[in-house]
Amino acid sequence: MVKILELHRALVKLLVVWSLICLVAFSTVEARVRHYRWNVNYEYKSPDCFQKLVITINGGTPGPTILAQQGDTIVVELKNSLLTENIAIHWHGIRQIGTPWSDGTEGVTQCPILPGDTFKYKFVVDRAGTFMYHGHYGMQRAAGLYGSIIVSLPSEASEPFAYDYDRNIILNDWFHKSTYEEATGLSSIPFVWIGEPQSLLINGRGRYNCSLLANPSLEACNVTNPECSPHVVTVIPGKTYRLRIGSLTALSALSFQIEGHNFTVVEADGHYVEPFVTKNLFIYSGETYSILVKANQDPSRNYWMTTNVVGREPKTPTGLAILNYYPTHFRKSPATVQTTGPFWNDTAPRVAQSLAIKALQSSIHTPPLTSDRTIVLLNTQNKIDGYFRWSLNNVSFSVPHTPYLIALKEKLNLNNVFDQKPPPENYDFKNYDIYSVAKNTNATSSNGLYRLKFNSTVDVVLQNANTMTANNSETHPWHLHGHDFWVLGYGTGKFDVTKDVAKYNLVNPIMKNTVPIHPYGWTALRFQADNPGVWAFHCHIESHFYMGMGVVFESGVEKVGKLPSSIMGCGETKGFHRP
Numbered sequence: 001m002v003k004i005l006e007l008h009r010a011l012v013k014l015l016v017v018w019s020l021i022c023l024v025a026f027s028t029v030e031a032r033v034r035h036y037r038w039n040v041n042y043e044y045k046s047p048d049c050f051q052k053l054v055i056t057i058n059g060g061t062p063g064p065t066i067l068a069q070q071g072d073t074i075v076v077e078l079k080n081s082l083l084t085e086n087i088a089i090h091w092h093g094i095r096q097i098g099t100p101w102s103d104g105t106e107g108v109t110q111c112p113i114l115p116g117d118t119f120k121y122k123f124v125v126d127r128a129g130t131f132m133y134h135g136h137y138g139m140q141r142a143a144g145l146y147g148s149i150i151v152s153l154p155s156e157a158s159e160p161f162a163y164d165y166d167r168n169i170i171l172n173d174w175f176h177k178s179t180y181e182e183a184t185g186l187s188s189i190p191f192v193w194i195g196e197p198q199s200l201l202i203n204g205r206g207r208y209n210c211s212l213l214a215n216p217s218l219e220a221c222n223v224t225n226p227e228c229s230p231h232v233v234t235v236i237p238g239k240t241y242r243l244r245i246g247s248l249t250a251l252s253a254l255s256f257q258i259e260g261h262n263f264t265v266v267e268a269d270g271h272y273v274e275p276f277v278t279k280n281l282f283i284y285s286g287e288t289y290s291i292l293v294k295a296n297q298d299p300s301r302n303y304w305m306t307t308n309v310v311g312r313e314p315k316t317p318t319g320l321a322i323l324n325y326y327p328t329h330f331r332k333s334p335a336t337v338q339t340t341g342p343f344w345n346d347t348a349p350r351v352a353q354s355l356a357i358k359a360l361q362s363s364i365h366t367p368p369l370t371s372d373r374t375i376v377l378l379n380t381q382n383k384i385d386g387y388f389r390w391s392l393n394n395v396s397f398s399v400p401h402t403p404y405l406i407a408l409k410e411k412l413n414l415n416n417v418f419d420q421k422p423p424p425e426n427y428d429f430k431n432y433d434i435y436s437v438a439k440n441t442n443a444t445s446s447n448g449l450y451r452l453k454f455n456s457t458v459d460v461v462l463q464n465a466n467t468m469t470a471n472n473s474e475t476h477p478w479h480l481h482g483h484d485f486w487v488l489g490y491g492t493g494k495f496d497v498t499k500d501v502a503k504y505n506l507v508n509p510i511m512k513n514t515v516p517i518h519p520y521g522w523t524a525l526r527f528q529a530d531n532p533g534v535w536a537f538h539c540h541i542e543s544h545f546y547m548g549m550g551v552v553f554e555s556g557v558e559k560v561g562k563l564p565s566s567i568m569g570c571g572e573t574k575g576f577h578r579p
């Protein structure tokens with residue numbers, strides 16, 4: 001009896017200790033600091049069956065998904081284990097309010113992380129939604145350095161739509177050349193273009209036809225390699241799935257479709273969309289969408305999820321993944337032909353989708369009705385000293401060696417850091433013919449900066465034009481760091497301030513962080529310069545930014561808090577000691 005009592009007492013003690021452990025563990029969740037340790041490396045991988053060197057995080061590409069709740073603090077301790085290469089990682093769509101030094105933009109907000117170094121990114125995910133992260137140094141993103149960030153609502157809040165399960169899908173295009181070969185070609189005379197991708201990846205998996213190789217026996221290319229078996233999303237019949245889809249392509253605009261299923265678009269770049277039903281989702285590099293798909297088709301078979309290149313003449317096979325209906329075997333290939341997307345050169349449905357994306361009625365955040373300043377940016381392809389470049393108002397961007405954020409905040413000698421002449425706010429509207437190859441294709445290069453009055457409202461009109469090839473105008477996805485902007489309008493031809501401003505949507509514009517300009521078209525945005533820092537705004541096509549297609553905005557830098565010394569160490573910041 002005594003023994004039983006002792007045992008009982010011991011059990012009660014154990015229970016109390018266990019409850020205390022649980023309480024401590026629970027309160028750590030409440031503290032909401034999500035700690036990640038990442039090791040970045042080069043490894044041989046075969047994402048599309050062709051083996052090449054890729055950049056991995058903890059052994060994978062895409063890297064680990066960051067799962068968090070609104071308001072959480074994310075800490076990523078990143079060890080650069082690349083032998084001879086620097087790194088910086090950008091948290092795409094996270095505004096970095098109060099932590100502009102964690103934006104991860106090499107040359108703008110930080111010095112690159114040296115090989116062997118460990119760098120700590122620390123920031124708050126202030127808004128729920130679907131976001132991404134990726135390399136922002138040279139062309140590293142295209143080497144495989146990317147992944148997803150999923151931020152859920154606070155526990156007490158609920159989404160304005162119903163679904164049973166959540167899955168994320170990240171789309172990418174894949175090139176067999178190394179990013180060094182690509183970058184060298186882009187900055188050489190004669191110019192060597194990167195060409196079209198060899199394959200399209202869905203969650204890091206694609207399929208290259210190895211027999212297309214000049215010498216298949218000399219290459220490590222194997223279509224039975226499990227690393228390149230298609231990604232599978234298993235669904236339970238009758239359930240509704242929220243697919244969070246992001247694109248981090250280096251070049252391609254994509255369409256995405258699910259054989260036999262229509263779906264409803266409900267979120268774009270972390271903002272609720274007035275729902276609309278479609279069978280093709282067009283997605284540009286840097287964008288994210290949530291779509292709702294109901295598993296309401298014949299459950300005795302599987303269905304293809306497909307992605308195709310649009311906007312450029314496709315030379316890349318369709319990217320494939322499998323929508324697997326439980327309990328059908330997940331490797332059972334769908335018997336039907338793959339769904340093909342719309343014609344690659346049919347711009348109309350893409351413009352129609354852009355126009356269809358409006359803020360959800362119940363969550364409209366209306367923009368200020370007027371702006372304090374309008375910057376018109378003419379997007380052109382040019383030459384500088386015979387090198388191919390892209391320019392805005394004839395000025396091609398070059399990344400400075402000393403990050404602006406440090407130079408401005410610490411009042412370094414700015415003349416040594418970036419060009420002091422501000423870039424132009426407009427182009428020669430009267431005389432420039434956007435439909436022809438420019439008469440004079442020469443541009444100049446600068447790393448001058450647009451300095452925006454803190455808290456002012458800024459309009460940016462992105463104006464597309466003909467490239468240096470006759471009858472050609474490309475699609476460019478533009479991404480703004482540190483802010484979301486309202487998308488006020490899209491149009492075809494030349495933006496005319498006297499007519500087009502009156503047509504702006506000031507009622508229910510969607511807020512986004514990435515938006516396309518369509519061929520020969522314009523896109524108008526408005527944002528509030530209310531986030532102290534220095535922020536890049538650029539074309540999200542990796543090679544286009546590398547070739548100068550970007551600008552930088554500064555606003556309220558004097559309000560930025562104490563910079564961590566870990567972001568310093570390059571250019572003029574070398575040996576800098578705070579007085």
Ligand SMILES: O=C1O[C@H]([C@@H](O)CO)C(O)=C1O
Nearest residue numbers: 193381467468469474544547
């Ligand atoms: O920057 C680019 O260069 C090529 C082409 O214009 C010249 O080869 C292309 O398609 C781009 O987008």
